[in-house]
Structures are given as structure tokens and as C-alpha cells.
Amino acid sequence: MKVGLMSVGFPNFRYDIGEKFLKQSIEKIKNDDYELIYNDSILIYEEGIINQLNEFKNKQVDLLILQCGTYSYGSIMNNIINEFRETPLLLWGFREPVVEGFRGLPLNSLCALNMFGSFLKKAEKRYAYVYGDVDEASVYEKVFNTIKGVKVKKALSHSVFCIIGGRVPGFYLSNVDELRLRYEIGTEIKHYSIASLLDYCQKIDQKRVNDEVEKIKNEVALITTTHEMIEKGARIFLAIKDFKEINHIDAFTIKCWPEFQSLFGCSVCGVVSRLNNEGIMTSCEGDVSGLLTMYIQYLITKEPCFFVDFVNVNDKGIGKVWHCGPAPICMTRDASSTKYTEHPTIKQGMGFATEFLMRQGRLMMIKISEGQERYRLFLTKGTGVDEDRDLNGNQADILFDSDPNHVIDTIMNHGIEHHYAIVYQDIEKELIEVCRWLNIDIIKA
16 A cells, blocks of 8 residues: 655745654654655645655555645645545644744644645545644544555455355345445455355365364364264365465355255354454355455454344343354353354254354444445444353343444434444444545444
């Protein structure tokens, strides 16, 4: 990722101070996670400004950061609007320093910030801004969150999701408009038939399967399903990983029933768990928008999440989320509780699925939803607490920060689909930036 940084000023203000602020900020935002392209001199004349913008254009920066070192010419914004129409833009303004012996405004930076923002709004160009002291921690938090958000946008523009088999019966909203997803988010969809996958499964070298089975047996404290089910799961897991490498897939969603049961005599929850545990985001039941949710949070956190149904609010106001065994085992709070079992709802000796005590503590429940006009992001926060009952599969009880009735009202009134990602980090600010650049509405409960 390439980030372009420049500062502009005006001869009649203290552009020497603006240049000092520029040099300070350059040192603070240099980072190995991206390439910072910058001019460490404040630009006060139009020719220099245009030359710098041309350099950014030639180097195809992914984010342009424009510091209002002092007040500046309004005309430069027309160049930015015309030449960087689709490039995310962050405006950066400074508080006025008190300069002993100097009467007047040294910078007039906020006025420039205000003027540029109004120009951009008129031109309908999306932008963000930050304002504060040059050494203010919250300023750099905003800058870094903007960079993270744009980095996610860039990653999505090159992403490829694979639907294995389609959606499960009756789950109509697991589908998305593929062209809309491609044009608005950037993600391409590829398809892999269950028949092709199962045919490939049968051809995998037995020694390779045996080695994978041994890995599986050492991943959990207890296995209560059969060797046959573990071996079938190993074959499906290896087939999907091979397909990922051959076809450059970033994430998967699986039609996990009924064909796997009728054609191969097994369930795939354990496979989904293991893929997520390795950082290959995989959603259940063919849910593409659910997968998008999982993948975005993974790009931010670099950790898997818990893909769930929201199933109950008890008389104490505690919410419960649950799924039938696809949670990644890295999310356990007690390694001794980890099990590979038969599938808890399909039963009939079919397996395998995971069961363990889920992580507790602060969390977010989020879901990207395909709205009528734009994509939407639903989010709410809470704390994982002790479970109110014993259940098979994977469950987490949540004490929401908001009234749980308000959470339900928000979900129902906005028609949010029934799958959610439970994320054990507070990434609200990062998500807000991602949504800004992807034009996704935010729905908070």
C-alpha cells in the first residue's frame, strides 16, 4: 500500500511552523506496513503543489493525506478533485500554536480545513479529516485507523471468495448480487461444485490424508467421533486448501448440508473450524455477506471470529449466540474442554464438529448486510459471561452494553440477516473507516 503525504501553506502565514509540524508528523507515521511517499517541505506555491500531486499520481498512491500546514490556495483542491476522484483523501488540520511575541494567527489551519472540506462536499468526493495538536495521540490514532481502513478497501478490491455448492435450502439471503458485490466492494466470486470437491477428495494420496488425521487427533483434548469421520474431514480440508492455492482464493463459504451428508456421509463443521483456525475465513451455509463480515474483521484483527446464530435472550437480559460446531479451537478459554464430536444436530454418527468453552471478555457482534440502496454494517458490543445452560456445539452468552430489547428491535426493524460474527476485539473505529471508504451505512445497537 502507498500513502502520499504533503503539506500546503501560504506566504503570509508562519509556514515555517507548518513545515516543522510536517517533519514531526512524518516521523510519527512512518511504518513498515505501507510505503510513505512524502515531500518534507511545506508547499506554498502552485507549481510545487501540482508537481507533488503529479508524483503521487504517477506512483498511484492508495491514500492521499493533505496537511493544512497553514491557510492555502483554494484552487489546489480542484486539482485534487479532478486527478484523485477515486483516491481516498484525509485532510489534516492543526490547532493554533501560541507563539511568543507574534500577534495574529500563525497558521489559520482550521479555516483551510473548513474550506477544503466544503469544496469536497460540493464535489461529492468522499473524504475524512483529523484536527488537533501535532503531538496529540488521538490525531495519530485517527490517521492510522484511516490507513487501516483504506488498506482493507484495497485488499477487498483484489479479493476472491469461493462458494462451495451454493446456499443451503431456504436460506435465500445467503446469496448476494454478485455484480453489485464486485462493483461496490471489489470482491470476485468463484464457484466450486460439491461433486468436483468430493471427486478430488477421493484422489488425495492416502499418506497425506493419514498425516492430516494425526494432526487432527492432536488438536483437541478429546475425540468422541469415529476415525472414519476424522478421515473424511481431513480429505475435505485438504481438498479445499488445494483449491485455494490453485485458484488463489481468499475465503470460502460452504453449502454444508444436505449434500455432504447424502453423498459423503459426513458433516463439515470441523472442516470449517480448522480452516478458520488457520486464518482461512470460511462461513457456514453458503452465506456470502456473512463471509464478507468475517473477512473484513480478519483483515483488521488478523484473528478468526465466531460465526453464529443469535438464539436467545434470557429473563436476566443475557443474550446467547450459538452454532453447531464450526468455531475455531483457538477461541477456547480452556484447552481441556476442546472436543471433536459427532454433529450435534445432524447426529446419526456423522461428524466431526467442535465443542468447547468459548472465550469470554469484551466482544463485538457484527454483520454486513446487503441493503436496498447500500450495504449496511450492524454492530453492537458486550461482554462474554458464563453460560446459563449446558449446550452441545459452540455457545457464548453476552451481556450487551445496550438494552437487549433494543438490540433485537434494531435487528428486526432493519431486517438484518440471522448470521453474525463475534469478534473478541473492539474494532469499531477501524470498521467505521472501512465503511466510510466503501460507502457502507452503519447501524449501531
